[in-house]
Amino acid sequence: MVENQWPVLLSRLDFGWITTLHILYPPLTIGLATLLFFSEFRWVRSGNDHWYRLCRFFEKLLIVNFAAGVATGITMEMAFGILYGPFSQAVGPFFGQVLGYETITAFMYEAGFIGLMIFGWGKVSKRMHLFATFNVALSSAFSAMWILVANSWMQTPTGVTIHDGVFTVKDWWSALVNPDVVYAFPHMLVACLELSLAVVISISAYYLLKRRNVSTFQKAFKYAMLVLVPIAALQIYLGDGMGLTVAEDQKPVLAAMEGHYDTYNPDGSVNTGWHVLAWPNADNTGNAWAITIPHVLSLLETHSWDGKVTGMNAFRANDRPSVPIPFYGFRVMVAVGFAMFGLSLWGLYLWFRGRLAAETVTSHRWFLRAAVASAFLPYLSVWVGWWTREVGRQPWVVYGIMRTADGVSRMSNAQELLWLGCYVVFELAVWGSTWWFLNKIVRNGPDMTSPIPGDGDQNLGELEDAPRFKHDANPTPSPA
Template sequence: MTDPTLMVDLARLDFAWITTMHILYPPLTIGLAVFLFFAELRWLNTRDEGWYRLTRFFERLFVINFGAGVATGVTMEMAFGILFGPFSQAAGPFFGNILGYETITAFMYEAGFIGLMIFGWGKIGPKMHLFATFNVAFSSILSAFWIMVANSWMQTPTGVHLERGLFLVDDWTAAIFNPNFLTAFPHMLVASLEIGLFFVAGVSAWMVYRNRQGPLFLRTLTASLMALVIVAPLQIAIGDSLGRSVARHDPAALAAMEGHWHTYRADGSPNTNWNVVAWPDPDQGTNAFEIGIPHVLSLLEDHRWTSVVPGLDRFAPEDRPPVVIPFYSFRIMVATGFALFFIALWALVLKWRGRFSVAALQQRPWFLRLVILSALLPFIAVWTGWWTREVARQPWLIHGLMRTSEGVSQMSIPAEILWFIGFFLFDLIVWLGTWYFFGKVVRHGPEEGEAPRNDAPGMPLGTLPKPESDAETSPTFIRPTA
């Protein structure tokens, strides 16, 4: 039983589920690894045992997330060959090599140091351990580099030519540093830092809110939110650059993201709006309704008050991407990004006014609850950003060179469904297990043991410094109720 359209749709749905679940873990791995390096560096510089305990605590969360990322990553690489065999074969000369580089230069590199980072406490010197932590962070970034090279090349395939059904590489530099990669990789890298920092902030806010070692976790709450004052607006700026790159190299994708059907000159005349809300109607080639703002689309696309804005009417119907998903997922991503920025800005105001102590924050439970919730928002932003990126590229698997229908494996519908059920259950079990162990680690809290003393120059290791005030640790201090 074979229905070509249904076969393509099932393959896309299956791979969409796999990538949606997998992309939860690598960005957090990168963000947490970078945070662990700076937390451990803080411990070495101050010899304050509190930073040692915080580093060990968040390292346990890192290990759980890292394992989930490896498991779902293996599943995704399997899915390339199972669901998209013709694509894997045709793009192998470039795509396969890039994934091979990722394995050799990043994954194996990371494997060489992650054991030292996890099990090396007290067995190797603190400086060597810091070096191992740095290399885990660096190798995780290097892994993201190669993965984004491969995916960005599918968006803007440069440096290759098609010969006998294979995409042969003419210029490796042009293929690797393709136009989409130059902004997409920084965008994903900063998103990873944002996820890691908000994850740390959310866990820390929970501990402060529950009055569980509040003075200790105030350190990571403060450090992460103050770093986000820089990271969050930086992400917005890089996202703007990525949007302009999409407008230059894939105007059909940009038109789908904006629900923009008709080419016009953005001069303020009727129907020259950026659509805040709309309901696209692909059958009619227009929006059933829309609420827009004049000139904003031109300003967003090329930072000019008036310009020619290509619409979907410039492309043949069979070359137009779906509109509803990119339109709304793009807006959710942008709204989430600005919300995260304003949360960081609120924290900065509280810090500037001297209201960022445990006692003061517990008198503002809504702020703490908001920060706890914010730990989930970056994942929503990454999800919706990835959906925008991948769906807006359709109907192309390799933009302009290979359609999705040409790259799908030929298998029966029952086989497609069976693979979908298998992948669905596996990724769901990994996700549930990840959150179960996250909760277990957070409930347990940091370990009470002392930091290792070998090769530890500087001030002696001791207990936590005295809290800012007795009120913060007094047994009579009552946590605010939910």
């Protein structure tokens, strides 16, 4: 390998490690906050204590996960300036402001209401606490939106011009609502919900298998399983939409995701077959071997039998992304999507048969075991999806405009390795601590004995009417 390639490789490796560990946390925070709002809403409306117990139990998981997301998120933003200094300077007029909006959303809006959500039980009214939980869910979704706006702009940069090496925003609406974000943000938001549903389903199934707190976790399990049906189906639809967007705006990326090298030829010598499995040759000019289904790629990407899908060989060699990660990452995403949809249909079938009731659900042990294992699948899908997205964009840091080699900081190999080592140690420490606390919470289970808080307004009113001093045993009501 040529010496000057090492800083690019190490910077990509370093930042790839940071994002791989960081992305474990925000999806669960975003989705679980929404599910907590639903659980608390059910408690406020029905007065059923099971919903309160579920809300307080899963809230503990949210708190630990949120803290880990903040710690690794701050590290990731710091890494932009350290590892990608020239990129940060060039895109600052747009990127800096968008990340500033995300900071306001996450560290002011979300952090303010999460404090009220955690410490407000019994101190504010039920409706005010529900309002705080709603705002935690809403602000976390806004935070994700700004991150996806920034990353999508790197995929399909619009609304900017370059002057003296700096990106100047000419059309804010075009830059914010770029072609990629139209599907990328809904796709990620639904992924967060799907992942959180899978976590709730997995933990609930674990308790059902152990026959612990069955009446409480049966409710969480049944409702989460039913909601998973439309969410899993919607995610498949949005994934198809993302593929169409990539096919339109990032043709080399689509070619890498499909291992597609030769563009369709009307004479029939080349058709747009879909490769189930394949591996590129050493020159990245074709596949060394492939298992192919004819014409399916055209059907997927153009919705026609012989639609044109541009192959990798239509682009310059130094503009082509690496194939294996996007190719297999995409297939893992598809497999996970249909696996989650299949699990949801299994649950729907049992629900129609009346088998998800508290009296019968524990008898379906293979179904519950599959449900426990399902929590890992959305995490895997988020991981490989992000790798596909970032590796597929290479060799560009801003697609088609700024190469990654031009955006990395000018550090020595020793400095790059030092930062990589520090980030590895820090991220593993956060991951290990988070896993230990989450494990402990799940092992201990929900608190089923503490008193249910009443309405905070009533409690405050009782305190105001209570005697404050011994010599004031019969206070005169205040004229106020």
